[in-house]
Amino acid sequence: MRIALAQLNPTIGDIRGNVAKIREAMARARGRGAGLIVFPELAVTGYPPRDLLCRQDFLERVERALAGDIAPLSKGLPILIGAPVKGTGVPSGGSDTAAAFLFNAALLYAGGKLFYRQDKSLLPNYDVFDESRYFKPAEHREAVTFNGLRLGLTICEDIWNDKDYWNRQLYEVDPVEELVAGETALLINISASPYHYGKIGLRVDMLRSLARKYHRPIIYVNQVGGNDELIFDGTSLAVDAAGNVVGLAASFAEDLLVLEVGRMGAGGPLSLVAVKDGRAGLPHEDISYVYRALVLGIADYLRKTGFQKALVGLSGGIDSSVTAALAAAALGPENVLGVSMPSRYSSPGSRTDARILAENLGIAFREIPIEGMFSAYLAAMNAGGPPRGDLAEENIQARIRGNILMFISNREGYLTLTTGNKSEMAVGYCTLYGDMSGGLAVLADVPKVMVYELARYINREREIIPHSVLVKPPSAELKPGQVDQDSLPPYEVLDAILQAYIEEEKGAAEIAARGFDPELVREVIRKVDRAEYKRRQAAPGLRVTSKAFGTGRRMPIAWRAG
Ligand SMILES: Nc1ncnc2c1ncn2[C@@H]1O[C@H](COP(=O)(O)OP(=O)(O)OC[C@H]2O[C@@H]([n+]3cccc(C(=O)O)c3)[C@H](O)[C@@H]2O)[C@@H](O)[C@H]1O
Numbered sequence: 001m002r003i004a005l006a007q008l009n010p011t012i013g014d015i016r017g018n019v020a021k022i023r024e025a026m027a028r029a030r031g032r033g034a035g036l037i038v039f040p041e042l043a044v045t046g047y048p049p050r051d052l053l054c055r056q057d058f059l060e061r062v063e064r065a066l067a068g069d070i071a072p073l074s075k076g077l078p079i080l081i082g083a084p085v086k087g088t089g090v091p092s093g094g095s096d097t098a099a100a101f102l103f104n105a106a107l108l109y110a111g112g113k114l115f116y117r118q119d120k121s122l123l124p125n126y127d128v129f130d131e132s133r134y135f136k137p138a139e140h141r142e143a144v145t146f147n148g149l150r151l152g153l154t155i156c157e158d159i160w161n162d163k164d165y166w167n168r169q170l171y172e173v174d175p176v177e178e179l180v181a182g183e184t185a186l187l188i189n190i191s192a193s194p195y196h197y198g199k200i201g202l203r204v205d206m207l208r209s210l211a212r213k214y215h216r217p218i219i220y221v222n223q224v225g226g227n228d229e230l231i232f233d234g235t236s237l238a239v240d241a242a243g244n245v246v247g248l249a250a251s252f253a254e255d256l257l258v259l260e261v262g263r264m265g266a267g268g269p270l271s272l273v274a275v276k277d278g279r280a281g282l283p284h285e286d287i288s289y290v291y292r293a294l295v296l297g298i299a300d301y302l303r304k305t306g307f308q309k310a311l312v313g314l315s316g317g318i319d320s321s322v323t324a325a326l327a328a329a330a331l332g333p334e335n336v337l338g339v340s341m342p343s344r345y346s347s348p349g350s351r352t353d354a355r356i357l358a359e360n361l362g363i364a365f366r367e368i369p370i371e372g373m374f375s376a377y378l379a380a381m382n383a384g385g386p387p388r389g390d391l392a393e394e395n396i397q398a399r400i401r402g403n404i405l406m407f408i409s410n411r412e413g414y415l416t417l418t419t420g421n422k423s424e425m426a427v428g429y430c431t432l433y434g435d436m437s438g439g440l441a442v443l444a445d446v447p448k449v450m451v452y453e454l455a456r457y458i459n460r461e462r463e464i465i466p467h468s469v470l471v472k473p474p475s476a477e478l479k480p481g482q483v484d485q486d487s488l489p490p491y492e493v494l495d496a497i498l499q500a501y502i503e504e505e506k507g508a509a510e511i512a513a514r515g516f517d518p519e520l521v522r523e524v525i526r527k528v529d530r531a532e533y534k535r536r537q538a539a540p541g542l543r544v545t546s547k548a549f550g551t552g553r554r555m556p557i558a559w560r561a562g
């Protein structure tokens, strides 16, 4: 039997659009001789649908699509697909909400009807996941015989609990172990597994180890696409019983991978071979993956929210240069506008660099000096007296720029991209209603050191970001001669401390024990904690590390360590 892995990019809530994509993938799979097509977790709704799952009308639309579209489509080709399904009976916990009845299900349709349903057993509820808010876990797991093949169906998190791989178990149940004990010949996992740097390698390694442990081939079908801050890489794959990757779908793009599943002789082990375009070899994750993730994240955020074009304030600095380059790659240079807004503190070099960058990228460029507005503010705020040169005055420049960008956005329909990187967002080195004004924070999860890596990657073939931008000391240019390092430690040090505190969730003592000045560590932590109020008001940021600010890190604002 041929199995098609349909790596789709659904739009959350767009059930009609998602069904159209499903139909289209099925036509292609039929053309390639498939006897079963597999779609990702919650492919009908897109993942994560969040509180749409609490809406009765939404759940009814899902039901209608399953009964009216998916089931009839399975007359032509059997379908395995993820969707939320209402349960029956009394909800646990005494809740009377519809959500308490929901299961996150893998539905196998054949011949026009539902042939088998396996609900998700392990509901991730950490970091960006909050599935227990919506779903009940499956009570039973059982392999199903389909076309003479014993299939063990799992949904994303169900395969992430192997005690031998992790040296621990997060959940009591291990669905894979149970299904294999139930004589599963082929494990299939439908997923919505978001990307972060290093995740692809981890996933492939874990799947290979599971296949080897159980001597079973595994088919893994992941969602692709950007949904708000989450970016799904796809990278669906098939692993044979010896743990070899025998088929690999694209990363960061839709794909259809077809596999031939057969027996080596009657009663022999199952073999799995990619048909035609299955890419061989393992993905080697480097900075290009972060680049592609961000490009997809920008493109999908705009497409799915109905924007075509974006604008970026170009300071001649590294962050706005990298943001503009990513936007040009995502949207096409013709859909990106760079706006330079020099003030009395902008160096001539920065103004030239902004212009050259725009030329190199082929994006539109405007220069709107802010001196007149800045002077007017200073005069009005100081009642005609001399400026004080304090922080309030410095920040006015960032706020004038934010206003200008939002004005152009309002009038001309551009989405404003903010440029703050993770290191700055962490310590609050950004101005509320100033450079934080905008709709999407492209680099919010990219530490400053990684921003430089991205810049070098963007320049890999020719100089797009002027060399001078890469070598000049980072500066907010809000007062004469200001450089970031006046207020912050060197970014290499800052980023290492931030990674330990945010991604690894280490405490001050443990971080200092890595060789950092204990007072500096405490100061950085204080800044991070104190800046929570800013991040709560920030634009959503694209996630590319294992712990981003946003839904996966929920900290109180009004608290103190005591
Ligand atoms: N807990 C809390 N909850 C809610 N609001 C709170 C708050 N604490 C202060 N605030 C409010 O926040 C205000 C302070 O925040 P804010 O107005 O942003 O100003 P602030 O953080 O004081 O200043 C901005 C900092 O970012 C630096 N900067 C600015 C622009 C660009 C860059 C760059 O290189 O990218 C760096 C700049 O040099 C300065 O150090 C307070 O005046 C108060 O209104």
Ligand SMILES: Nc1ncnc2c1ncn2[C@@H]1O[C@H](COP(=O)(O)OP(=O)(O)OP(=O)(O)O)[C@@H](O)[C@H]1O
Pocket (backbone or CB within 6 Å): 312, 313, 314, 315, 316, 317, 318, 319, 320, 321, 339, 340, 341, 342, 343, 346, 401, 419, 420, 421, 424, 435, 474, 475, 476, 477
């Ligand atoms: N002169 C300017 N013209 C246009 N936009 C500006 C200007 N100065 C600052 N901005 C906008 O405000 C953002 C914050 O910039 P700032 O220079 O203060 O800090 P930064 O974090 O070092 O950023 P960058 O590396 O892009 O300079 C910039 O990325 C840019 O979008």
Ligand SMILES: NC(=O)CC[C@H](N)C(=O)O
Pocket (backbone or CB within 6 Å): 041, 124, 129, 155, 156, 157, 158, 160, 191, 192, 193, 194
């Ligand atoms: N949708 C899910 O269950 C995702 C959880 C899983 N551990 C992952 O990130 O791949």
